[in-house]
Amino acid sequence: MDSLVLCLLAILLVASAGDTSAAEDVPWSQNYVIMYGQEHIQLLNQEKECQISIDQFSGSGFRSLKTYNSGFFKMRMKLPNKDTTGIITTFYLRSYTKNHDELDFEFLGTNKTQPYLLHTNVFTNGKGNREERISLWFDATEDFHDYQLLWNQHQVVWFVDGTPIRVFKNNVNIGVDYPVQAMQIEATIWSGTWAGEPNWSQAPFQAHYQRFDIDGCSAQNSTIASSECYSPTFSWNGEKYWHLDSQQQRAYENVRKKYLVYDYCSVGSEPPPECRNNQLNYP
DSSP, X not given: OHHHHHHHHHHHHHHGGGOGGGOOOOOGGGTEXXXXXGGGEEXXXXXXXXXXXXXXXXXXXXXXXXXXXXXXXXEEEEOOOSOOTTEEEEEEEEOOSSSOOEEEEEEEOXXXXXXXXXXXXXXXXXXXXXXXXXXXXXXXXXXXXEEEEEEOSSEEEEEETTEEEEEEEOOGGGTOOOOOSOBEEEEEEEEOGGGOOOOGGGOOEEEEEEOOOOOEEEOTTOSSOOGGGGOXXXXXXXXXXXXXXXXXXXXXXXXXXXXXXXXXXXXXXXXXXXXXXXXXXXX
């Protein structure tokens, strides 16, 4: 009887690994390190919060100590206030190889007359140009919100406060590259003149991050995904996470109907194969 109880407990612990609601609030330095702009990074509230900032001299950023090959990655973020035209605040996964993989959350600054635009992108084997943008339905500067990336062998899903806003399916069967390289988690703030000329009189611009625990399969010193990181013992690899459920699908379609402002699938006369395979956009 005791062995059965222990077995059940082990199963429950594994199953809860991808449940971010039960995740532990750990200090920043347990899982992250400064990437650049040390003088523009402050750790607050016993390292339970990290503030990164940018001025006309430098931006800043941090990244995970380890690389990962699958997981349910998240960050709580409060975006910079003021006129943030040209200021880009990010949370993303990225590999460091010649032809890299990357999964992006990029928040494009605003002059405060419009909400932030959330720009997402996918790089596989060094190729990107899969941009989508949504207009956020809340003021992302007033409080913290949850931003999550689910990445397994079947799909990548971007979530905002638990609502799926983008899905990139594994379509290697029709010749579409899929992210498989081990990636680090990164968070940065920088300026991009393509997004507008920053008003440096408003500087410094400050972004705040929370929740530094990581639900992912570590693949340190590996560039190609190993079979261990596809194991169903990790909850995010289970069948529950192969597709959106019916409630998530309705929420996803609602967000895209109301808030999607740019979709690479709709650009040009011949959509890419993964778009033609997407029944939501191309019935």
